[in-house]
Amino acid sequence: xxxxxxxxxxxxxxxxxxxxxxxxxxxxxxxxxxxxxxxxxxxxxxxxxxxxxxxxxxxxxxxxxxxxxxxxxxxxxxxxxxxxxxxxxxxxxxxxxxxxxxxxxxxxxxxxxxxxxxxxxxxxxxxxxxxxxxxxxxxxxxxxxxxxxxxxxxxxxxxxxxxxxxxxxxxxxxxxxxxxxxxxxxxxxxxxxxxxxxxxxxxxxxxxxxxxxxxxxxxxxxxxxxxxxxxxxxxxxxxxxxxxxxxxxxxxxxxxxxxxxxxxxxxxxxxxxxxxxxxxxxxxxxxxxxxxxxxxxxxxxxxxxxxxxxxxxxxxxxxxxxxxxxxxxxxxxxxxxxxxxxxxxxxxxxxxxxxxxxxxxxxxxxxxxxxxxxxxxxxxxxxxxxxxxxxxxxxxxxxxxxxxxxxxxxxxxxxxxxxxxxxxxxxxxxxxxxxxxxxxxxxxxxxxxxxxxxxxxxxxxxxxxxxxxxxxxxxxxxxxx
Amino acid sequence: xxxxxxxxxxxxxxxxxxxxxxxxxxxxxxxxxxxxxxxxxxxxxxxxxxxxxxxxxxxxxxxxxxxxxxxxxxxxxxxxxxxxxxxxxxxxxxxxxxxxxxxxxxxxxxxxxxxxxxxxxxxxxxxxxxxxxxxxxxxxxxxxxxxxxxxxxxxxxxxxxxxxxxxxxxxxxxxxxxxxxxxxxxxxxxxxxxxxxxxxxxxxxxxxxxxxxxxxxxxxxxxxxxxxxxxxxxxxxxxxxxxxxxxxxxxx
Numbered sequence: 001x002x003x004x005x006x007x008x009x010x011x012x013x014x015x016x017x018x019x020x021x022x023x024x025x026x027x028x029x030x031x032x033x034x035x036x037x038x039x040x041x042x043x044x045x046x047x048x049x050x051x052x053x054x055x056x057x058x059x060x061x062x063x064x065x066x067x068x069x070x071x072x073x074x075x076x077x078x079x080x081x082x083x084x085x086x087x088x089x090x091x092x093x094x095x096x097x098x099x100x101x102x103x104x105x106x107x108x109x110x111x112x113x114x115x116x117x118x119x120x121x122x123x124x125x126x127x128x129x130x131x132x133x134x135x136x137x138x139x140x141x142x143x144x145x146x147x148x149x150x151x152x153x154x155x156x157x158x159x160x161x162x163x164x165x166x167x168x169x170x171x172x173x174x175x176x177x178x179x180x181x182x183x184x185x186x187x188x189x190x191x192x193x194x195x196x197x198x199x200x201x202x203x204x205x206x207x208x209x210x211x212x213x214x215x216x217x218x219x220x221x222x223x224x225x226x227x228x229x230x231x232x233x234x235x236x237x238x239x240x241x242x243x244x245x246x247x248x249x250x251x252x253x254x255x256x257x258x259x260x261x262x263x264x265x266x267x268x269x270x271x272x273x274x275x276x277x278x279x280x281x282x283x284x285x286x287x288x289x290x291x292x293x294x295x296x297x298x299x300x301x302x303x304x305x306x307x308x309x310x311x312x313x314x315x316x317x318x319x320x321x322x323x324x325x326x327x328x329x330x331x332x333x334x335x336x337x338x339x340x341x342x343x344x345x346x347x348x349x350x351x352x353x354x355x356x357x358x359x360x361x362x363x364x365x366x367x368x369x370x371x372x373x374x375x376x377x378x379x380x381x382x383x384x385x386x387x388x389x390x391x392x393x394x395x396x397x398x399x400x401x402x403x404x405x406x407x408x409x410x411x412x413x414x415x416x417x418x419x420x421x422x423x424x425x426x427x428x429x430x431x432x433x434x435x436x437x438x439x440x441x442x443x444x445x446x447x448x449x450x451x452x453x454x455x456x457x458x459x460x461x462x463x464x465x466x467x468x469x470x471x472x473x474x475x476x477x478x479x480x481x
Numbered sequence: 482x483x484x485x486x487x488x489x490x491x492x493x494x495x496x497x498x499x500x501x502x503x504x505x506x507x508x509x510x511x512x513x514x515x516x517x518x519x520x521x522x523x524x525x526x527x528x529x530x531x532x533x534x535x536x537x538x539x540x541x542x543x544x545x546x547x548x549x550x551x552x553x554x555x556x557x558x559x560x561x562x563x564x565x566x567x568x569x570x571x572x573x574x575x576x577x578x579x580x581x582x583x584x585x586x587x588x589x590x591x592x593x594x595x596x597x598x599x600x601x602x603x604x605x606x607x608x609x610x611x612x613x614x615x616x617x618x619x620x621x622x623x624x625x626x627x628x629x630x631x632x633x634x635x636x637x638x639x640x641x642x643x644x645x646x647x648x649x650x651x652x653x654x655x656x657x658x659x660x661x662x663x664x665x666x667x668x669x670x671x672x673x674x675x676x677x678x679x680x681x682x683x684x685x686x687x688x689x690x691x692x693x694x695x696x697x698x699x700x701x702x703x704x705x706x707x708x709x710x711x712x713x714x715x716x717x718x719x720x721x722x723x724x725x726x727x728x729x730x731x732x733x
Binding site: 193194196197198199200201202205208209211212213214215216217218219220223226 | 533534535554555556557558559560564565567571572573574575576580583584585587588589593594595596597598599600601642646
């Protein structure tokens, strides 16, 4: 039977799972396997790195409840991290290592702080709310800086991790990781229940139109305050976990830069989406880790993160989560079915592209950058030269993956070499916006531990995540009618 | 004459030097449609805002159903049976029609400090919400996002939301604003069917609608009521003619 439907027909139960849910499901499976993979690969620091990501994911999810669902732009969310953290730190100074007590204090103090500061801050709107939440967080920051007996601005070492009466041994890295993972799952589930409950609807309605909610008879203030307290408690728990992870607490945990990073994660992942902040946290730390590991320029990784965030805000207002809604495929795909590129040829094209990257990265950064820096007299700042080299490299990637596919060559250098082409659903050359979407999709495919390529193998038309997102197909040039 | 259900006494509100509401006194009796007309800037929306609690008056008194509500917060007034529709369409654009009205039902059912059970599929919310949509003829649009509705439908949705709080009194701020003729006719029909059990204070520019619906009309000029009476009396009132003609002459 000829197919003229606009979407892929749901061939089986698996196909009916939406791209978004499938992706998040796969992500959770990968996260669940991290310690195992780390052990197999003999890379113990993977678990530690992933623990840090997930703790910040919990904090970002909690901020999303306030910011994304509640529309309250808090610029002081990190205060709760510090309050949760110091609940562990200060208690252990006094020899109190009981985890239940730590947790109770983290929750109690976070709730109290949220209740008092929220009650004041929520009387303001807009920029005033942003500034007053920032001010309260800075107050916490300076309070911990001034507490000399608890380390002052040097921070405080936590000598032993919270003890849970022998039930959970947080000193073991995998146990700590799975504890954090379970807390994250619980936070996500709780958030899911809350935002779909009556309470959640009032919160979301108030974000959409506060005046209308008041006129309908909803006392918006007390709902917002409750929401603020719930979000604060969740983040306080993240702070409790972070102190256990780092064995260290620091006033910096409450600093405005930390609050800003949490906002980054939420915006990057997608405000008001359940899993978005988790993705935001993963991509944030992955970028910090990958770009940050480049010699010299690494410490300036935020110079690259900044433009990336600008692009996200410009092209994907709903963050990464928003990209996971695929473009509708308009035309029939029957005409393209015969031309779909075999996996082996795609793999070869990919290898050529990767080889090109490696070569140009080596030439630009190691050879050219290295040579520039050995020059005896330098009228310029060394680091700036390296940053410029990295930007030239990134520009090269964009030409190869954005400009070339949207041009008459219809593909990256590797695909051109292998006689392949990227086409839209109707067999046409990509529109610039579609090419942009595909590049974002590729970032996503790669930044989340290559999960996106799973689709390429499973999909009948060998479409990877980015192909599905941008409604593109990779075909053999010669077989295209 | 019946006891008025809403009494406005010497209401005052100024913004800087502008007296938007200036010694405004007005009575609305049960089950009447009381229209308030007046030239642009006469203070009609300011009056509605003070009645609904969005603005607090500087001075004067508002008595609703025998109770002084002058300083009562907006959300409390809704629970006394006072509902408002907005001049500028004020629905929740990213929610569906049914969800919009469900938010109104939610308000009517008391507090919403329930954190666990999902709203979607909750018949105690969706049934009354659906009933409200049916009353304004939007039942077949229940699952459409409010942002995707035609303008006239959004105005109907406004009314459905106001109705869902089961009010005894409706404050309608230009329900026909921006509507075409057929849409207006439909709205007039909707409001006429509501007349049986609701009292309405109707601010409207569409004179055909006003004369088709109103039992009494008050004319507001510079924040003051210059005349109140039956539609025919108002049509023939000299002061009203002067206010309107003067206004038109000023425009030209």
